[in-house]
Amino acid sequence: MYKIRKAEKLADKIYLMDVEAPRVARHCEPGQFVIVKLDEKGERIPLTICDYDREEGTITIVFQTVGASTEKFAALKAGDAFQDFTGPLGCPSELVHEDIESLKQKKILFVGGGVGSAPVYPQVKWLKEHGVDADVIIGAKTKDMLILEDEMKAVSGNYYPCTDDGTYGHAGMVTSMIEELVNGGNKYDLCVAIGPVIMMKFTCLLTKKLEIPTVVSMNPIMVDGTGMCGACRLHVGDEIKFACVDGPEFDGHLVNFDEAMKRQQMYKTQEGRAMLKLQEGDTHHGGCGNCGGDE
Template sequence: MYKILKAEKLNEIVYLMEVEAPMVAKHCEPGQFIIVKLDDAGERIPLTICDYDREAGTVTIVFQPIGASTEKFAKLQAKDAFEDFVGPLGCPSEFVHEDLEELKKEKILFVAGGVGTAPVYPQVKWLHEHGIDADVIVGAKTKDLIILEKEMEAVAGNLYITTDDGSYGRSGMVTKVIDDLVAEGKKYTRCVAIGPMIMMKFCCLTTKKYEIPTIVSMNPIMVDGTGMCGACRVIVGGEVKFACVDGPEFDGHLIDWDLAMKRQQMYKTEEGRALLKERE
């Protein structure tokens, strides 16, 4: 069993948990994810890793309840436990294994949308710990939906907050901030965008205009998390890839967004869920 050491509500819809999982904490890297199961009858839910402490043996997850299982997760308290906490799964972010000296010459921009701020945080933190301060745009619908602001501020080079309704920070979509920063003369060599699929799609259209290579983290429905079931299939550069083993990060300029969004819609229906159950 994997004990929950801390359970916190970050806002009306987003929850944070610190879980005792020493083996995952020891081996995980930014960009990876875990699959969590509450009990025998529970669904397997993929969640990105928001933070980890190798010495304390803990992993921090952040989630937004969107179905029966995550609704149950939201009710858990410290001292409750998950039956399964499998990981780390997927590939680490590409920069983790790149030449640090080359990386230091780059100017990296992260774009985080809503709960997507959680998987962006460990990446920006990792870079900061390796002497690279990246710029970060965090966007949300309203002020109340901004999460991890203080944590991000501590590790980002410059932090730009924007809200759709203008209730906090700049006003407007994250893509507008990208446009503004480029217009101000910022020259980014790569961008990492993580958030709702529609946000990542439009970030990619924007960065393509400026020829900024862009990585996105795909979060399609997953079943086994081992590349066997095909549920997390995405088309990247005309090739079939599985987000759980080939990703979750891919070149955003090569993703077939229309297909990815169609598949996401399909699995939101009850039929889609039933289909996945049959495959389990």
């Protein structure tokens, strides 16, 4: 069992928890994720690692309630426990493998949307710890939906909050903030965008026009998290990839977002999964036999 040390509500339907998971904490890197399961019959939920403390042996997760399983998660308190907490999974951010001195010469922009702030934070924090400042744009519908603001301000070079309703920070979408910064003379060597698929799509359309290399995290389309169910199958350029085992981060200018969003909708129904299996054949998934896609 994996004991919950802290449980906190950050915003409407958004929760943060610190969980005792020493092995995961010892080995995880920014960009990776865990699979969390409440009990024997619980659903497997992939969640990006928001933070970690190797000395304390804890992992911080942030999640939004979108179904029965996450609603059950939200009801947990400090002292309760998860039955399974598996990880670290997925590939770490490519930034952790780059030469630090080279990174210090680059100007990096992070763009997060909604709960996407959670996976943005550990990467920016890691860069700060290695002497690299990055600019951060975070978007939300309203000020009350912005999360981890104090933490983000502490680790970023410049922090730019955006609200759709214009009541706080920049009025408008994250893309208009990107344009404002670039038009103001900022030149970025890399953009990392994490958030809703539609936000990442339009961010990439803009950064491609601006000639800014962009990395995106396709964590939002994952279901099983092991490469078996096929939910996170996507085209990256001419190659077929699975977000959970090949990613979750990819070259955003090569990701077929329209296909990914269409698949995401179809995958929600048994009939849709069966149709995808027919269309995609052997590339659909690893043949787990559990997702309904074989029927």
